Amino acid sequence: MIVDADLLIHSAAQVVTCVADAPKRGAAMQDVGLISDGAVAVKDGRILAVGPTESIRERYSAGQTINASGQIVCPGFVDPHTHVVYAGDRIGEFEQRIRGATYLEIMAAGGGIVSTMRATRQASVEELVEATLPRLAQMLRLGTTTAEVKTGYGLDLVSELKMLEAIAALDLAQPIDLVPTFLPAHAVPPEFNGRSAAYVDWVVNEMIPAAADWYRNSHFAKDSELSRRPFFNDIFCEQNAFDLDQSRRVLEAGIAHGLPAKIHADEFTSLGGVGLAVELGAASVDHLDATTPADAARLAASGVVGIVLPAVNFNLGSHEFANARGLIDAGAAIALSTDINPGSAPCPSQPLVMAIATRYQRLLPAEALNAVTINAAFGVGLAEHIGSLAPGKQADLLVINSSDYRQLAYQFGGNLVSAVVKNGRLLSL
Numbered sequence: 218m219i220v221d222a223d224l225l226i227h228s229a230a231q232v233v234t235c236v237a238d239a240p241k242r243g244a245a246m247q248d249v250g251l252i253s254d255g256a257v258a259v260k261d262g263r264i265l266a267v268g269p270t271e272s273i274r275e276r277y278s279a280g281q282t283i284n285a286s287g288q289i290v291c292p293g294f295v296d297p298h299t300h301v302v303y304a305g306d307r308i309g310e311f312e313q314r315i316r317g318a319t320y321l322e323i324m325a326a327g328g329g330i331v332s333t334m335r336a337t338r339q340a341s342v343e344e345l346v347e348a349t350l351p352r353l354a355q356m357l358r359l360g361t362t363t364a365e366v367k368t369g370y371g372l373d374l375v376s377e378l379k380m381l382e383a384i385a386a387l388d389l390a391q392p393i394d395l396v397p398t399f400l401p402a403h404a405v406p407p408e409f410n411g412r413s414a415a416y417v418d419w420v421v422n423e424m425i426p427a428a429a430d431w432y433r434n435s436h437f438a439k440d441s442e443l444s445r446r447p448f449f450n451d452i453f454c455e456q457n458a459f460d461l462d463q464s465r466r467v468l469e470a471g472i473a474h475g476l477p478a479k480i481h482a483d484e485f486t487s488l489g490g491v492g493l494a495v496e497l498g499a500a501s502v503d504h505l506d507a508t509t510p511a512d513a514a515r516l517a518a519s520g521v522v523g524i525v526l527p528a529v530n531f532n533l534g535s536h537e538f539a540n541a542r543g544l545i546d547a548g549a550a551i552a553l554s555t556d557i558n559p560g561s562a563p564c565p566s567q568p569l570v571m572a573i574a575t576r577y578q579r580l581l582p583a584e585a586l587n588a589v590t591i592n593a594a595f596g597v598g599l600a601e602h603i604g605s606l607a608p609g610k611q612a613d614l615l616v617i618n619s620s621d622y623r624q625l626a627y628q629f630g631g632n633l634v635s636a637v638v639k640n641g642r643l644l645s646l
């Protein structure tokens with residue numbers, strides 16, 4: 218019997234499924250689940266079947282078909298760490314860095330995150346949405362179909378809630394599914410200068426409870442099972458930001474209010490954030506540039522996903538990168554992300570991140586592809602629904618204009634994405 222599907226993509230030179238029921242680690246990161254001459258059948262926004270074209274065509278027919286001959290089909294990319302909602306830009310700081318200032322020096326002098334905070338506090342929800350839509354459109358054209366998005370440029374209750382409203386409005390206004398993360402502890406705001414302990418009290422006692430209320434009433438919590446999104450709580454654990462004890466207080470307060478933890482750790486300085494992430498069962502620990510071998514072993518022995526962000530190093534003109542090769546070899550589950558933000562990484566492109574990671578961190582193309590799909594999906598708590606091509610999963614997939622998946626990391630500077638299917642619908646880009 219032939220089953221009716223909505224969409225049949227067939228004759229792909231390669232279908233790469235990236236299937237895994239736990240975050241990929243070790244040798245599994247080199248397995249992309251490759252099917253030659255492959256096909257995917259889609260119905261009601263979900264994947265019905267994946268397999269060789271011949272066997273899929275024997276069992277399924279569809280009103281809409283895509284002949285992907287000479288191309289590959291892969292899962293839509295998941296970008297698991299972004300600060301894509303913000304007002305203004307930091308082009309001046311870009312020039313300051315070219316002239317020799319460092320990111321931490323600019324931050325200590327009152328620029329950096331706090332300068333984007335000033336612009337973001339002045340913007341309305343509508344202005345934030347308007348400013349962010351073109352960035353999300355670019356990410357979509359580059360293959361991102363789900364993105365985590367952090368607050369952290371408001372740094373007071375009203376402005377942080379305004380950012381959450383903007384994230385919710387953006388989720389409904391365009392195709393990329395957004396996963397909200399609360400990050401009021403991104404920097405100490407100027408009104409708390411020299412009083413970071415008082416700011417942490419405020420975050421713990423006022424802001425996190427208010428954000429948890431906001432989430433309960435938002436569509437992210439209320440939607441049907443397939444479209445429900447988690448709500449994470451994050452902190453920047455770093456010199457001149459928040460120390461380890463403060464990070465523990467903030468993340469534990471979030472957990473007490475039902476917000477799973479994420480943490481920015483070891484971006485410049487190793488303060489023990491990896492151990493905290495492991496102890497608290499965080500969804501991810503992000504950056505990992507300054508991670509010690511002992512912490513790498515701790516991460517490898519845990520279920521926490523390590524998210525590395527090499528577009529930051531590239532953007533800061535650094536020649537040093539997180540030791541992602543060593544982390545994978547130690548057995549850690551690694552994901553890759555753009556970290557798109559106006560300061561450390563104005564980068565919308567997961568393929569560019571793959572290009573950097575393969576060259577400077579010695580990931581194989583297969584490892585980089587798993588790191589932007591299934592492992593990234595685990596990093597945002599959504600691997601049950603997205604990140605791989607398997608029956609029952611949300612039909613988020615890409616057609617890539619090449620017959621070899623390795624081209625995704627091998628080429629850079631262009632865009633090989635020729636079609637994006639989101640929730641089973643072929644988008645016009």
Ligand code: NIG
Nearest residue numbers: 330453481556558559560561
């Ligand atoms: O992940 N490190 C902290 N947060 C961002 C930078 C944000 C900014 O510079 O505006 C990051 O790199």
Ligand code: FE
Nearest residue numbers: 298300481556
């Ligand atoms: Fe970040």
